[in-house]
Amino acid sequence: MAKLFPKQDVRARRELIINGNPVRVLLMLSLPTIMMALVQSLIPLTDGLFLNNEAGYVVAAAVGFCNPIINMLNALSQGIATAAMAMIGQMNGRGDLAGVRRLSAQIVVFGFLAGIVMMPLSLLTAFIVSGTQEPELGHNILIYMSLYTLVLPFLFMSAIYNAIKNGTGQPESTFYRMIVLLALKVSFNTLYLTILKMGIVGAALASLSAYIMVVVWMYVDLFVRRGEMRLTLKHFRFDRESIRQLMKLGIPTMLSSMMINLGFFLINTEVASYGTVVLNAQTISSNINSMAFTLPSSIGTTVTTMVSINIAARSEKKARRAFFSGVVVSSVIALLLIGLFRVFSPALVRLFLNNPEQSEALKQQIYNIAVPALNIYTVSIVGFGIFSVVQGAFIGLAKTRIPLLAGFLRIWLFRYVFILAFRHLMGVYSVFWGNVFSNYMAALIFFIILMKSDWYKNVIYQDESEGIEQRQQDRRQAGTVPPKKEDS
Template sequence: MYADSCKQAARKEQDGQKGAKNLKFQFLRQNGEQRRDMILNGSIPRSLFMLALPTLMMGIVQSMMPLTDGLFINNVAGTLVASAVTYCQPILNMAVALSQGIGAAAMAMIGQANGRGETDEAKHISTQVMVFSFILGLCLVPVMVIVAFPISANVTPEISRNVFLYIALNAAVLPFSFLESIYNAIKNSSGKPEATFIRMLMMLTLKIIFNCIFIVWLRLGIIGCVLASLGANVIVSIWMYFELFVHDSEDKLILKGFHFDRNVLHPLIHIGIPSMITSVMLQIGFFLINNEVQKYGAVVLNGQGIANNITNICFNLPSAFGSAVTTMVSMNVGAGQSRHARKCMWTGCLFSVITAILIIAIVIPLSPYLTVLFTREPEVLNIANRALHIYTYSVVGFGVCMVEQGAFIGLGRTKVPMIVGFLRIWALRYVFILCTESFLTFYSVFWGNLFSNYMAAAISTLLIMHVSWKSALDGGEEEPKKHFSLHFRKH
């Protein structure tokens, strides 16, 4: 009897282990309807973690791209090239910010369509946004080439030529960057963030390969940096096109007979403009901040760039819960579950804070061992280490702010993130820098980061506590037992 009971217990334990393994991979095997049911009716912490885990992993991979770029550029191309890349990044991000604004609007629209169970409408919106964003990216190519002339003429002579080359040549990458932003929005709003992780992993692998070819082997310097980005983006865009428009799946989009639908583009632009303005204004703020730093020379700019490369991971991880919250809020609001949507947001904030605290505990003790991987120059290391410490402590406030902004986007209230974003960079950070630069010198930039992130978190928390948890896409009117609709034309 005892032996039989032991055998039964062993079998149960084995079955339990198999069930746990199946649970791990069940999420990846879910179709759109199963994923929707999990988000609307499942456990909030489990659903949030399942949605955020691929995004967290993607945040690590995404952060590894500037990190690996920085390692290649600093160790092979040198300080002047690295400084030019650091200076140019906000300028290029201004253009990419337009696609991110469109992507934020698309996430709200597609997510709420999925929440109502209107999968055909969600696919129609996805196709419209994909084509529109690619054309917009093509239109920006000549604009960026023209902009490169005045910008490069107004920096220190030591980095002027590299600044011009980096901006002008990177214009060719923009259309593909736009496609990637919209691809992320489509997959995230469908509750499939693991797809964006796969894309980012491909991008990282290709970037490392092309960096080895163009920067290390061919020694092309700043031109090699651009060619590495272009090669990786082109290959990934071809793969995305195949997945979205060629591969037979329940999410397949159709281009045959395509024509622009005003009933989709009008609300897309209307909802997306605040997010576009937010992102562009943020990048303008970063550009002006870089202008304050570049006055102190390439060494200071490079030190700041190294700290930024490392802290990209620190900032991306806690803020990764924001996109998961956007998906959960938009679907729950679309299904008329306002209370459930609110709980999703607060759970996301808690997860973000815990993640941020763990990051601080890990990064601060390791900071001198991380910065030395980029350079051996004592002056650059001194600046990079101090900047890294201050930046890392600001992660908690940044994560909370991004999660709450994700909730606003899920509600379709994209004007609120625009206001908070403007306050964070302009009214809080940039003004702080201007007021303290006389006695803090370039360290005012680092302390301004910490001050603005915590203040923005406090402001966004006050706003989210008083917001109406109803969709703004239909004017905010929602009856208790009725679903709302965007009233898009059916195809």
């Protein structure tokens, strides 16, 4: 493990990112990120296996229906984390470790309080949404959403921890956290669902128990373990300017995440109109697909780190090379996954159909929908991977308003409108093909926008004259403006 993740302090990692070969650095930093993404994708996969095989298809469908709602509520943490990663990455690029520590402490406290503030809204949402579905499904939605309210502050802390570690070029730390979370989730799912047979209540308690233990571990890592990045709350006071900048950069990403997951919620509502069996089949295909989509898209996180640090260090050329390397690596991974999933999709779906209380006819009905859905979904992996890398570059450049537009167009214009336009012709399959269409269209359009953008425009320099001077220097090197005249 030490060979995969060489021990380096933050200064050494920064120097490697700035002065190392961008392709090699991308591969080195992406390895733990890809491994983390693989482990991360196993969490919904194992959750789905436990829910379908131990709790039944109605409970599994209810949890799948709730996921985009929870993600909407968790969108604020994603906005904070995205902004934090850009701000910390650029501050780290200047070599200001004391500033990185101060900013990180601000973000940790602010994020945890924000998670607590979101809890009443989660409860209110549980009551509203559950009343819109058929009684059996709605009852399970109400129980799960109400209990999951307790998990929200810990979700916020997890997102912020990832942002701090990724912003300082230490993605292996998030990998270790994800391994611990996966092991705890499997253990608590076994306890609550398999041994105690607690159904939908057990599903929520498994998440709560796992996240509590992980957050304790993260606190020790950030505030107790000795090192150059050890945080402290001694003499803590909120820095209004830091919080203002955090929200300025984070709100677009938060709104983007909310809009995306609102789109997913409406899509789930559309699928649920075909019945709980169809909703469960779609949830199974999504659980399996999480592995395929998470791996290539995880490259975007590494691209964010490399772009932000290189741009802050005044090296647009290396930032661009890091981006293009990310596109290639993401696409290669996606193509390999498409081949694997086309071969193994029937066997993977069968893993979710081992509940002895379900009839063979019901299992076959779920299978007949889930396998084609899975095969169609996998076609869009390449487009989604490229789209994620493009988003990662925009975030690294602190252009966080563009991901807001991208998320809106990808889900609402390209996908949801496609579904509404073709649902009478394709039925529920319009949902699956809409995913393919939206991912490739969004990848193409925003790749072009990124190529035409000024990469220095939003960089958080210590003073504006530094940024102006850097842009002029780059243009002189490119031959687009005359060289400076020497003083006579």
